Amino acid sequence: MRDLVRSIRNKFSGKNHYKKKLQKLLGFKPGNVNVYMQAFTHRSAIGVKKTKVENNERLEFLGDSILDAIISDYLFTKYPDADEGFLTNMRSKIVNGKKLTELAIHINLPEYLLFNIQNFPNRNNLYEDSFEALIGAIYIDKGYEKAEKFVKSKILAKLVDFKELENTDLNFKSQLIEWAQKNKVKIEFSTLKHDQDDKIFVSKIKLNNKNYGIGFGASKKQAEQKAAKEALDKIENEWQEEIEIE
Amino acid sequence: MRDLVRSIRNKFSGKNHYKKKLQKLLGFKPGNVNVYMQAFTHRSAIGVKKTKVENNERLEFLGDSILDAIISDYLFTKYPDADEGFLTNMRSKIVNGKKLTELAIHINLPEYLLFNIQNFPNRNNLYEDSFEALIGAIYIDKGYEKAEKFVKSKILAKLVDFKELENTDLNFKSQLIEWAQKNKVKIEFSTLKHDQDDKIFVSKIKLNNKNYGIGFGASKKQAEQKAAKEALDKIENEWQEEIEIE
Structure with missing residues (x-):
């Protein structure tokens, strides 16, 4: 127990x-x-x-x-x-x-x-x-x-x-790509303009076909960074799950 | 001078x-x-x-x-x-x-x-x-x-x-509405689902027909709060402009 x-x-x-x-x-x-x-x-x-x-x-x-x-x-x-x-x-x-x-x-x-x-x-x-x-x-x-x-x-x-x-690199996108390569995980970024009028970009990240991050920003780069940060946070939590405590 | x-x-x-x-x-x-x-x-x-x-x-x-x-x-x-x-x-x-x-x-x-x-x-x-x-x-x-x-x-x-x-109310939407009424400023909220698949909402705020805030969130309420917070921050900066220092 x-x-x-x-x-x-x-x-x-x-x-x-x-x-x-x-x-x-x-x-x-x-x-x-x-x-x-x-x-x-x-x-x-x-x-x-x-x-x-x-x-x-x-x-x-x-x-x-x-x-x-x-x-x-x-x-x-x-x-x-x-x-x-x-x-x-x-x-x-x-x-x-x-x-x-x-x-x-x-x-x-x-x-x-x-x-x-x-x-x-x-x-x-x-x-x-x-x-x-x-x-x-x-x-x-x-x-x-x-x-x-x-x-x-x-x-x-x-x-x-x-x-x-x-x-240490605070570039979350490159950190995420590096992690995905090392762990043989399929990674997809899709970044779009939110709509024609606004200068807002939306970036979404899938890892092995599962949504892992979404980010918004005034530039493509900013939106990707935010989405990658979110994905890295999720990975980190899962990684913490695997730590042996006892 | x-x-x-x-x-x-x-x-x-x-x-x-x-x-x-x-x-x-x-x-x-x-x-x-x-x-x-x-x-x-x-x-x-x-x-x-x-x-x-x-x-x-x-x-x-x-x-x-x-x-x-x-x-x-x-x-x-x-x-x-x-x-x-x-x-x-x-x-x-x-x-x-x-x-x-x-x-x-x-x-x-x-x-x-x-x-x-x-x-x-x-x-x-x-x-x-x-x-x-x-x-x-x-x-x-x-x-x-x-x-x-x-x-x-x-x-x-x-x-x-x-x-x-x-x-004090931390409800930014009601703070903003109150401010707008007091200052006789026309206020418009428009909140939409970002797209059909995602459960992401986008809220935009115009004051006297000028864009003042945009916010994203997992619910309509969250998106509006973020947009209202952004608008309030902008107002606050303008308000600071008017302070007499000397």
Whole structure:
């Protein structure tokens, strides 16, 4: 029954044991253990067994902003001569679902999570959201500076390859084509003017004859980029499904 | 020639005088005056007269995130029982262009700004961007906690009516209709299915026979909301044009 309940009882029993486990993840002694428990609790887990914690959605709301602020500051300092276009681009390369999911896995966050796969068949965004909630929890427990230190020293300095990110292509169309070739998936783009009067283009993408993305834009290129982004997001979610958690 | 140059010389001459003026705005003694000068300098001002400061776009990038984090934290604490949907909604009611522009005017920020109207005929987002840059400058000069204190005590607690915000309608269509009635502007919505196969709707809005917004969505309502939002943004920019700055 490993797929049924994520062993809530085991994880939450023995506060001292849990505190030690948490310390391994954080690199410091947690003060308020409950707020971390909340950060790790997906709404699907609530109500299955009685847990006294709320789900992590409020902490995700908070952590998302705190993470953004910390990363913006880091980039601002790291690239003193870069303009805000470059900085914004770099930030989106870090705070996107795929990257945050990777980072969550790197720090073994999945080990700590509570969710119920029956109430929650589609694991979309689970790791990303929990990662953000974790940052929210650190902020609530220890304040901005501790959250900043955690993100900068444990995540950015250790796990993010900035040279590689600088060279990463944000061209979603070429990313998608590359993915399709690698995975032997048939890909079709169709891009049309929306109607004669408007200068609006509509782009649709099919992968193996199935609709995967639609995008609108003032140019053909813009419409294709948006459609490709949507298709990549869908693929990413499916890809997350295949990750082995236990 | 008041429209030509925003008296850069006058504003930047006399550092002590400037520091005092700055202190009036901030409520505390600034450390690094230059970073505030930078926050107030729109790119249109650079090169007109020789100023030794860069423009404010990097600080705007930073301040935007810091402001978001501070407001998220404030709402998280102020509404301990609210879900993340409500919190996200409230945050967007504060960090939107119109609201930030209002706040900037309330604290007399326009008095401090440097820009050249000849290089910059359209004043879109000037106050909003400078407001964000100011928060970035406080963060750089004094750190997160001082920025937090400034936003919470000088802005949120004093200038934002949360009861009113809670009751503010985020229904863009009804906002637009209300605006049009008040200003005796003819308004036309036309919403169509994009094509028979897709379940995509397209909504177009004309104000006094001129295109003002277009939106796409999975439902008629969604498409109309997006189109109305676009129209409202355009109106807001025009509205900003009419503000008297001097």
